[in-house]
Amino acid sequence: MAKGNPILMNGIRHECITPVSALDNEIGIRSLADYESKARYVPDGKPGGYRAIQHVLNNMSPEQVIDEVKASGLRGKGGAGFPTGLKWSFVPKDHLGPKYLAINGDEGEPGTFKDRYIMEDCPHRLIEGAMIAMHAIGAEQTYCYIRGEFYDSLRLLDEAVKECYAKGYLGDNVFGTGRRMHFQVHTGAGAYICGEETSMLSSIEGSRGHPKMKPPFPAIEGVFRKPTIINNVESIACAPAIIDAGAGWFTARGTEKSPGVKIVSVSGCVRNPGWWEIEYGTPIGVIVNELAGGLLPGRKLKGLIPGGSSCPVIKGEAAFDVPFDYEGCVAGGSMLGSAAMIVLDDSIDMVGVMRNFSKFYAHESCGKCTPCREGTRWMLQIHQRILDGGGTMEDLDLLIDIINGIEAKSFCPLGDAAAWPVRSAVERFPEDYIAWIEKSSRFNALKADGNGSASPAGSEETAGVEAN
Amino acid sequence: MAIRAIEYVTIEVDGKPVSLRKDKPILWGLRDKGYDIPYFCAHKWLDPLGACRMCMVKVSWNGRPMPKLQISCAMLPGEGMSVETNIEEVLTARREQLEFHLINHPLECPVCDKGGECMLQDQTYEHGCGEGRYTENKKVRPDRQMNAYIQINYKRCIHCKRCVGFTDEIDNSHLLKMVSRGAESWIESYPTSDDLPYFSGNVIDICPVGALTASNYRFTMGRPWEQELTASVASLDSTGVNIWLNGRLGHVARIIPRENEGVDTGMLDDATRFSWEAIDDPARLRKALIHDEGETRRVKLAMAEALCAEQLGAVLSEHPADSVGLIAGGNRSTEEYMSLRHFATRVLDSRWYSFGEDLAGPEGMSDVVLEALLAGNTSIEHILSASTILTIGSDLWEEAPVLGLRANVEVRKRHRRLVNLRSHGSSADDFAEYIDYGYGNLLRTVRAAVNALNGNGETTPEGERLAESLRSVGDDCAILYGSEVWKDAAARELIVAIQDLREAVRRANDGCSVYTNPVYPAANSAGALLANWFTKFGRPASAKESCGGVGRVLQAAADGQLQALVICDYDLLSSYPDRALVEKALARVKLAIYLGSFENPTSQRCRFHMPLGTWAHIDGSVVSLEWRVQKRRRGQIDSVAPSLTELVNGLSGELGRGFLGTTEDMYGQLRHNIEFWPRDEFTDFPYKGVLVTPRARLSASRSPVKDLPAERSAGAGELVLIPKSFLYNDRDLLANSPVFARVAMPFHAFMNTADMQAQGISDGDSVALGNVQLTARGRDWVRSGSVVVNDFCHSAPANGMGAAGFTSLSIRKASLAGSQS
Ligand SMILES: Cc1cc2nc3c(=O)[nH]c(=O)nc-3n(C[C@H](O)[C@H](O)[C@H](O)COP(=O)(O)O)c2cc1C
Ligand code: SF4
Ligand code: SF4
Numbered sequence A: 001m002a003k004g005n006p007i008l009m010n011g012i013r014h015e016c017i018t019p020v021s022a023l024d025n026e027i028g029i030r031s032l033a034d035y036e037s038k039a040r041y042v043p044d045g046k047p048g049g050y051r052a053i054q055h056v057l058n059n060m061s062p063e064q065v066i067d068e069v070k071a072s073g074l075r076g077k078g079g080a081g082f083p084t085g086l087k088w089s090f091v092p093k094d095h096l097g098p099k100y101l102a103i104n105g106d107e108g109e110p111g112t113f114k115d116r117y118i119m120e121d122c123p124h125r126l127i128e129g130a131m132i133a134m135h136a137i138g139a140e141q142t143y144c145y146i147r148g149e150f151y152d153s154l155r156l157l158d159e160a161v162k163e164c165y166a167k168g169y170l171g172d173n174v175f176g177t178g179r180r181m182h183f184q185v186h187t188g189a190g191a192y193i194c195g196e197e198t199s200m201l202s203s204i205e206g207s208r209g210h211p212k213m214k215p216p217f218p219a220i221e222g223v224f225r226k227p228t229i230i231n232n233v234e235s236i237a238c239a240p241a242i243i244d245a246g247a248g249w250f251t252a253r254g255t256e257k258s259p260g261v262k263i264v265s266v267s268g269c270v271r272n273p274g275w276w277e278i279e280y281g282t283p284i285g286v287i288v289n290e291l292a293g294g295l296l297p298g299r300k301l302k303g304l305i306p307g308g309s310s311c312p313v314i315k316g317e318a319a320f321d322v323p324f325d326y327e328g329c330v331a332g333g334s335m336l337g338s339a340a341m342i343v344l345d346d347s348i349d350m351v352g353v354m355r356n357f358s359k360f361y362a363h364e365s366c367g368k369c370t371p372c373r374e375g376t377r378w379m380l381q382i383h384q385r386i387l388d389g390g391g392t393m394e395d396l397d398l399l400i401d402i403i404n405g406i407e408a409k410s411f412c413p414l415g416d417a418a419a420w421p422v423r424s425a426v427e428r429f430p431e432d433y434i435a436w437i438e439k440s441s442r443f444n445a446l447k448a449d450g451n452g453s454a455s456p457a458g459s460e461e462t463a464g465v466e467a468n
Numbered sequence B: 001m002a003i004r005a006i007e008y009v010t011i012e013v014d015g016k017p018v019s020l021r022k023d024k025p026i027l028w029g030l031r032d033k034g035y036d037i038p039y040f041c042a043h044k045w046l047d048p049l050g051a052c053r054m055c056m057v058k059v060s061w062n063g064r065p066m067p068k069l070q071i072s073c074a075m076l077p078g079e080g081m082s083v084e085t086n087i088e089e090v091l092t093a094r095r096e097q098l099e100f101h102l103i104n105h106p107l108e109c110p111v112c113d114k115g116g117e118c119m120l121q122d123q124t125y126e127h128g129c130g131e132g133r134y135t136e137n138k139k140v141r142p143d144r145q146m147n148a149y150i151q152i153n154y155k156r157c158i159h160c161k162r163c164v165g166f167t168d169e170i171d172n173s174h175l176l177k178m179v180s181r182g183a184e185s186w187i188e189s190y191p192t193s194d195d196l197p198y199f200s201g202n203v204i205d206i207c208p209v210g211a212l213t214a215s216n217y218r219f220t221m222g223r224p225w226e227q228e229l230t231a232s233v234a235s236l237d238s239t240g241v242n243i244w245l246n247g248r249l250g251h252v253a254r255i256i257p258r259e260n261e262g263v264d265t266g267m268l269d270d271a272t273r274f275s276w277e278a279i280d281d282p283a284r285l286r287k288a289l290i291h292d293e294g295e296t297r298r299v300k301l302a303m304a305e306a307l308c309a310e311q312l313g314a315v316l317s318e319h320p321a322d323s324v325g326l327i328a329g330g331n332r333s334t335e336e337y338m339s340l341r342h343f344a345t346r347v348l349d350s351r352w353y354s355f356g357e358d359l360a361g362p363e364g365m366s367d368v369v370l371e372a373l374l375a376g377n378t379s380i381e382h383i384l385s386a387s388t389i390l391t392i393g394s395d396l397w398e399e400a401p402v403l404g405l406r407a408n409v410e411v412r413k414r415h416r417r418l419v420n421l422r423s424h425g426s427s428a429d430d431f432a433e434y435i436d437y438g439y440g441n442l443l444r445t446v447r448a449a450v451n452a453l454n455g456n457g458e459t460t461p462e463g464e465r466l467a468e469s470l471r472s473v474g475d476d477c478a479i480l481y482g483s484e485v486w487k488d489a490a491a492r493e494l495i496v497a498i499q500d501l502r503e504a505v506r507r508a509n510d511g512c513s514v515y516t517n518p519v520y521p522a523a524n525s526a527g528a529l530l531a532n533w534f535t536k537f538g539r540p541a542s543a544k545e546s547c548g549g550v551g552r553v554l555q556a557a558a559d560g561q562l563q564a565l566v567i568c569d570y571d572l573l574s575s576y577p578d579r580a581l582v583e584k585a586l587a588r589v590k591l592a593i594y595l596g597s598f599e600n601p602t603s604q605r606c607r608f609h610m611p612l613g614t615w616a617h618i619d620g621s622v623v624s625l626e627w628r629v630q631k632r633r634r635g636q637i638d639s640v641a642p643s644l645t646e647l648v649n650g651l652s653g654e655l656g657r658g659f660l661g662t663t664e665d666m667y668g669q670l671r672h673n674i675e676f677w678p679r680d681e682f683t684d685f686p687y688k689g690v691l692v693t694p695r696a697r698l699s700a701s702r703s704p705v706k707d708l709p710a711e712r713s714a715g716a717g718e719l720v721l722i723p724k725s726f727l728y729n730d731r732d733l734l735a736n737s738p739v740f741a742r743v744a745m746p747f748h749a750f751m752n753t754a755d756m757q758a759q760g761i762s763d764g765d766s767v768a769l770g771n772v773q774l775t776a777r778g779r780d781w782v783r784s785g786s787v788v789v790n791d792f793c794h795s796a797p798a799n800g801m802g803a804a805g806f807t808s809l810s811i812r813k814a815s816l817a818g819s820q821s
């Protein structure tokens, strides 16, 4: 685990250590590209400062760049952990006409806050990474899609881009090499689904943010029906370090299958929420207790979500022993996702948490496919009803049935994301649900009829209509 | 891209081998083979969307199952594939998805117009679980009018987005959009008053539930199972679109498409679909009208027939031969034309007859032109699979809407080329290549292109550009030509020149196939040709041959050669290109008789107006632009008006000339005498029609003309008048259908904004074109130097704005006193 200087920003404490810190402790990513001091991010031959891209442009073929990234074992940081180098190699080499790089800075997953700090604190690192990726895949245009609410990210990244154009780092003659490289910042309008890669492409095209059918995969037919590589901001921001420090720096860290480092953002019931760059494989307990300052006094861990709101909840203290890497999290009964750790202590009611999650997913479901559109709303209604004192025991089975109808059957993974946490809550924390249901008037009325577990279905009229 | 052979692959389905088309998702192939896989969002016109998740099946490749269920609407079959459609996993998934579909559904089948033909109803019956577990509040949203014709019931919508797909992928109108997100999302439309709906009605058909319904059908015209369906053919254009005419309690209840793969694939234009209201409209004549010295009397048909025959008899007794003219519009059945032919030759003993609109201009038809019209004709299927489609002077979208729509889809989805030689912009501009020619110079341009392709003779820049776009047409080329050809003063030469062009394109492309098809001005123009030139198509001459055209009949009448004029279903005053000639002819003849279903400006000028059944009231064959002979069948509706055949039989009887024959007799004569006519019996004529190849005995010899006619252009400060054929016009059925009153019919003077500025005219101003006043509308698609008007409008007849043929006029802002649109 690498460590850096704690800093304070937007009222949240961060310790910022990046791959760059391995190169030269003096020039960490933050000090290089800090908004105030970003003028220092100049090509002066030192690590950082557009050294990697100049090296790439002058000395490396696209294949060599892809091989280097492949060798580093870099895995996509957006959620799925797909090997980035492999993804880059999917772009058809003989394609005539434009190809595109699209950077995913939508960062919509509840619990995740890492990309915005890269865009705000070290935008040049991202731009340099994009240039390396463009070189590797043969693109001349990058679209960086930023979540609509990230006003500061937009402003700061835009300024950095303007600066690059002014200095000739971007444009029609990059660093005098004659290469064309353009960088376009594109804002979303606050839809979580636009973080899903094909929806993001629809949105960039100016259409409604609905996911598109795969195949064709974006690497073959993406934005404007041209080959497009989509990567998370953090994945792209790793590229300069890989070129500068070499693939070996990466593979020397982390685990065999998840090499390198990862930014984890920790929120919830901890003393010191924030984000840190850690080596893959660091036990979750170390992250929570050493970096995030541990639980609040007198509290015990009830559950922990390692990867953001779309991952199952791991029950109890066992979560502390789970190594924080892709394989470890799966073995622990959850997923690494976007490394957004949400810590829940014993003061938390799981039904309330799931009501909030369901509300989020019902609100963010794009509405394209039936199971997610209808199922998320139904799950929200059931949770709300349970919390309002109208739950019955059948609701637990019903929830599982709804989840079965959504999971692996919806068009895009948002449906799964909505289903997984609820399934884990119902299966791993049934006592929370039962506690509410036992207090419910409906349950007790049915019980008084000697009908405590009878299904309410068909026995009750639709309660009325809800105005839109 | 000529039509390619279909490739098949054998896969395993539920343990049995099944051979499926390689290019279609397995859903379609399996459904065709009787596997009942439910689906909602997929539609054969649309790209797979994958929204409803009903069509999931278990797929394995070489014995290895894919972990998730797969949607069969997006899965192409392949070697080594096996599919399970009936295992518990699949059945459960269907039940789950169906439950999701139903939770917010109002379950109001008993009052829903779709009930009985609803996919949701059928599939719930087949695959549903029979009871609901949803006890929460349902979503609601009040109904809303989507455009002039369509209403949405939001509660019933299952969000399949087929309707959105249609307006995005097929008709490109983008009328319907989904707004908001998740379960709260809904379908919204933003119609602007000026956007005419052309194909919007198709979304009613493809909506799998009762969410989208026709405003003039819903709640009033009965349930689907009460409809008596009759297979018929649309009547507004020459594509030959197939329809079901629905009758209930003796009235027309609606018109819906009847899929014919070769013609329309189930698409229907709005004008045809919604014109049904006129068929039973009170305005349709049930009795005869007699206009006498400024008075109108309504009399019974039999009495009118007797009176009419008496007056006609008086004319005939004075002038026994060639004294009566007979004109019929292009929308009657071929059998009716045959009976008219008998009436003209046997009863009236007149050669002054002509059926159908003039194709060859005022000079009339000749063997050379007729041959050129028939040469190179091919089927719609071939036209649409051609690598290059060239339209000459024809806006397909307006003149043959379904053909135009299908051509646009081919171009957009399958990357064919569409080249438009045209005088103004059209809805195809977004994806067609186009070459502008100055209106009135079509012959000049076509000949110039022929010269350029042949590398021999004078050419023009437009001709050069057209030639350039035709130098490499790909595998084959289809040429379609339409209204601007028929209206050209040099139509005769033009039709022949297009054959020269066909020849030149063929030569320039190594002898590839080049087809030419006329886009006729009316639904049965081809049938009218047959009856006019019966002795050339059928038996050698035995009776008087037609004089050759409407123009000739009118000229004869205007010259005083004719004593009487019989006009059948043809609003000459509103639509014949030379209004002055019509006026003269009507003024000169002693007796004018109109046979038609509705009153119109022409009928009001005739002494007798006999009621006539519309196309929906009579049996008869029609011939489409691809020479598909199809049968219009009489709907299950009451008619108190006769067919033309019945009428002329009646008149003939009154005149003491005996019975001319029934409709079936007429059909028998066609079948007996015309070699290429389908061999089928009239009573069980094939439902999808029969494609024929016309042959005629013609003495045609011609040599290509290389000379270019002089260029025509507008006078100083004047604009060239382009009378354009719009789908929406004042044809009887459209003028009398109340539903079209809600649509902004294109009765305007469409001008280029630059011209308007130069003249100090602003959008919405009233302007005078000759003696006619119209509202000016600035539009980009109008070329500077021209003004486009609807060529068929009662209140502002284009044929009254100037001379026939080529008109160039100056446009004035109309005085305020008379300003109105
Ligand atoms: C519903 C949904 C939301 C997503 N949101 C984001 C996001 O906000 N940011 C992101 O980088 N990836 C997001 N993803 C993942 C992307 O689809 C995609 O996998 C990722 O951007 C690929 O980049 P990577 O290979 O660098 O990880 C989301 C995926 C889904 C299904
Ligand atoms: S699962 Fe379906 S409804 Fe949900 S976001 Fe994806 S496509 Fe849209
Ligand atoms: S209106 Fe009909 S076609 Fe359109 S989305 Fe709803 S159900 Fe589908």
Ligand code: FES
Binding pocket: B038, B039, B040, B041, B042, B049, B050, B051, B052, B053, B054, B055, B056, B071, B072, B073, B074
């Ligand atoms: S028909 Fe396949 S998903 Fe709707």
